[in-house]
Amino acid sequence: MASRILFVTTDQQRFDALGCNGGRVAATPVVDGLAASGVRYERAHPQNVVCMPSRATMLTGQHIRNHGVWMNGVPLPADAPTVAGLLNDAGWRTGLFGKAHFEPFLDPFLRFPQNRMGVTGATNEEGRPHRGFECMEFAGHGSGGLVHYGGWMREHYPEHMASFYPPLDGTLDVNADGGGDTGAPQVLRNSVPRGIYHTDWVADRAIAWLEGLSDDDDWFCWLSFPDPHHPWDPPDSELHRVPWRDLNLPDGYPSDRAEREAALDTKGAHWRRWYDGDLVTNFEAPARWVPATLTADQVREVDAMAHIENELIDEALGRLLFTVSNRGWHDDLHVIFTTDHGEFQGDHGLLFKGPFHVDSLMRLPLVWRPAPSAGVAPSVVADPVGLVDLAPTFCLIAGIEVPDWMDGAPLPVTPEESASRQRPAVLTEWDSVHPGGSEVHLQTVTLDGMVCTRYEAGTCHEGVEGEMWDLADDPLQRTNLWDDPGRRTLRDDLVAELDALLPERPAHPLRTEAPV
Amino acid sequence: MAREHTAVCSTDRDRFYDRYVDVRRELVIAASADEVWSVVAAPERQAEWFPGMVSSVLEETGEGTFRTIQTASGGFIREEVLGVDHGARRFEYRIVGPFRMEHHLGRITVVPDPCGSLVIYEQELEPKALTYVLDGAVADALDGLRDLVVNGRTSRSWIEPMTATGREEGP
Numbered sequence: 001m002a003s004r005i006l007f008v009t010t011d012q013q014r015f016d017a018l019g020c021n022g023g024r025v026a027a028t029p030v031v032d033g034l035a036a037s038g039v040r041y042e043r044a045h046p047q048n049v050v051c052m053p054s055r056a057t058m059l060t061g062q063h064i065r066n067h068g069v070w071m072n073g074v075p076l077p078a079d080a081p082t083v084a085g086l087l088n089d090a091g092w093r094t095g096l097f098g099k100a101h102f103e104p105f106l107d108p109f110l111r112f113p114q115n116r117m118g119v120t121g122a123t124n125e126e127g128r129p130h131r132g133f134e135c136m137e138f139a140g141h142g143s144g145g146l147v148h149y150g151g152w153m154r155e156h157y158p159e160h161m162a163s164f165y166p167p168l169d170g171t172l173d174v175n176a177d178g179g180g181d182t183g184a185p186q187v188l189r190n191s192v193p194r195g196i197y198h199t200d201w202v203a204d205r206a207i208a209w210l211e212g213l214s215d216d217d218d219w220f221c222w223l224s225f226p227d228p229h230h231p232w233d234p235p236d237s238e239l240h241r242v243p244w245r246d247l248n249l250p251d252g253y254p255s256d257r258a259e260r261e262a263a264l265d266t267k268g269a270h271w272r273r274w275y276d277g278d279l280v281t282n283f284e285a286p287a288r289w290v291p292a293t294l295t296a297d298q299v300r301e302v303d304a305m306a307h308i309e310n311e312l313i314d315e316a317l318g319r320l321l322f323t324v325s326n327r328g329w330h331d332d333l334h335v336i337f338t339t340d341h342g343e344f345q346g347d348h349g350l351l352f353k354g355p356f357h358v359d360s361l362m363r364l365p366l367v368w369r370p371a372p373s374a375g376v377a378p379s380v381v382a383d384p385v386g387l388v389d390l391a392p393t394f395c396l397i398a399g400i401e402v403p404d405w406m407d408g409a410p411l412p413v414t415p416e417e418s419a420s421r422q423r424p425a426v427l428t429e430w431d432s433v434h435p436g437g438s439e440v441h442l443q444t445v446t447l448d449g450m451v452c453t454r455y456e457a458g459t460c461h462e463g464v465e466g467e468m469w470d471l472a473d474d475p476l477q478r479t480n481l482w483d484d485p486g487r488r489t490l491r492d493d494l495v496a497e498l499d500a501l502l503p504e505r506p507a508h509p510l511r512t513e514a515p516v
Numbered sequence: 517m518a519r520e521h522t523a524v525c526s527t528d529r530d531r532f533y534d535r536y537v538d539v540r541r542e543l544v545i546a547a548s549a550d551e552v553w554s555v556v557a558a559p560e561r562q563a564e565w566f567p568g569m570v571s572s573v574l575e576e577t578g579e580g581t582f583r584t585i586q587t588a589s590g591g592f593i594r595e596e597v598l599g600v601d602h603g604a605r606r607f608e609y610r611i612v613g614p615f616r617m618e619h620h621l622g623r624i625t626v627v628p629d630p631c632g633s634l635v636i637y638e639q640e641l642e643p644k645a646l647t648y649v650l651d652g653a654v655a656d657a658l659d660g661l662r663d664l665v666v667n668g669r670t671s672r673s674w675i676e677p678m679t680a681t682g683r684e685e686g687p
Binding site for chain 1: 566567568569587588589590591593615616617643644645646647648649651652653656673
């Protein structure tokens with residue numbers, strides 16, 4: 001009997017984006033249905049909260065220090081082992097459609113194979129699989145970029161190339177321009193028709209590839225939607241779905257300025273310094289935008305845009321699943337849905353992401369709908385798991401022994417199985433060294449209902465500070481327990497667990513080759 | 517035998533990872549400084565050794581000497597040639613468009629070395645968004661310069677001017 005894996009990722013999506021996770025705005029019936037008949041994970045964490053390191057972990061099953069991609073702009077080495085390569089070597093058909101980002105985006109001299117493929121329209125490296133994928137068609141955040149979607153738009157819809165928000169400004173820094181009704185950064189009214197927006201294009205390309213496969217092929221299809229990552233510019237035609245003025249402010253947004261700033265001051269210095277516009281740590285958030293200027297209405301408008309984008313993703317996924325079902329593949333199809341990292345979307349009075357290890361960025365949606373033929377009962381797993389566990393899970397599904405170079409372990413499918421795992425703790429790391437002069441290093445362990453983050457010495461921290469959050473008592477993460485004398489033993493235990501989990505830092509760290 | 521590629525970067529190498537403000541790469545090439553300089557001193561030839569450059573076209577205007585670089589990604593970079601100092605074997609230029617830079621200075625210096633010549637490629641820039649992009653490209657470029665000077669191999673993206681323009685050879 002053949003096996004099939006549909007691996008669905010979004011980009012920068014919050015845990016509460018989905019109805020099955022308590023989301024109350026976007027309608028996500030397709031993913032909710034997968035969760036209802038599969039396994040829903042309540043605490044899935046990334047190993048890094050920006051795209052490239054997190055995606056490298058998904059592809060390799062390795063922690064950050066082992067695959068080496070410690071920040072955006074650091075390319076995954078060309079010879080890095082990948083789960084797609086394992087599957088392809090075992091005879092599986094392998095394809096990736098949408099956002100890959102295993103190599104930097106900003107690449108005027110076309111130094112990286114994925115960008116060369118995007119510009120030339122090639123779907124592999126001269127007939128050879130790229131990183132284990134025999135077919136790759138890329139999309140990014142908009143109509144531009146060195147991706148297949150950009151070429152397709154230029155060829156067929158040149159009149160809409162300028163309809164999208166330009167992610168970079170004239171200095172090639174992340175664009176801080178505001179738009180929409182509220183002037184929120186990275187928001188734009190986009191006149192592009194829904195049918196040619198990148199969400200549907202990604203699904204279309206995957207469907208086309210699947211239709212070319214034989215009925216009895218084993219296949220691994222990574223369906224990688226670029227949304228709801230900023231810029232927030234869904235098609236205008238869809239804005240009626242979620243009128244921003246009707247939205248409540250999110251629970252995580254302290255609308256009182258004094259309360260908001262007092263809460264930030266209980267955290268590490270980098271929180272308040274970024275909020276005040278005094279710190280740039282990376283090229284992910286616009287350097288010229290000051291979070292303290294964020295208004296409640298801007299939070300509402302950004303939220304509405306993200307919810308709309310999430311609905312479009314759910315519908316595109318539904319369309320692909322319909323195709324798969326029509327091919328008779330439903331009973332043998334495993335579907336895993338997740339994202340690479342989260343988004344503040346107003347929590348703590350902030351937008352975007354950065355060196356902040358809290359639920360906004362770390363608690364991710366993760367659903368595994370096992371193949372119905374596997375007979376796995378629906379379940380909810382509350383214990384922490386990591387994206388590092390995805391690649392080993394794919395190996396398990398494929399009947400391939402999990403190789404030694406993978407750090408994760410197959411995902412548990414029941415609470416009992418979760419309780420018996422050897423390593424229940426999950427590791428998340430952040431290292432940033434910005435050419436403007438800032439340097440931030442965080443290491444976090446999630447275990448036993450606690451999230452504990454140690455700050456290493458850098459330009460913001462002396463190396464003795466940190467954060468510790470009680471997830472049950474303080475879900476909004478407002479009370480930092482790091483310096484609580486009554487929790488000192490617990491903190492020491494968690495830091496010891498962190499040290500046990502952390503791989504050695506590589507002797508020769510990989511170089512940053514682009515800002516993103 | 518020339519020393520192997522010694523590309524280094526950073527004014528602050530002992531810091532965590534690759535922290536730097538400006539870009540600086542070096543390479544020892546097994547050819548005399550005069551041989552290497554003869555290539556570097558011809559700005560219209562840079563696309564022959566800079567991977568990812570398709571063409572490099574010089575233009576004299578009343579305001580100076582400018583160069584338009586076509587990149588393999590389909591874009592272009594406009595630069596002003598600031599100086600070709602044959603005595604010091606130093607070539608200097610700055611990026612003037614299409615993106616806005618508050619400050620840019622590129623400098624290539626060729627000095628004699630016991631193993632041949634040492635080529636130093638430096639860039640100063642503000643804002644910093646292009647720092648990493650230029651650093652990686654410069655490392656490739658020095659390898660490309662060695663390949664051209666030592667092995668006669670042109671860069672992978674370079675298009676010969678006749679082919680690029682489609683012009684016929686004159687009588």
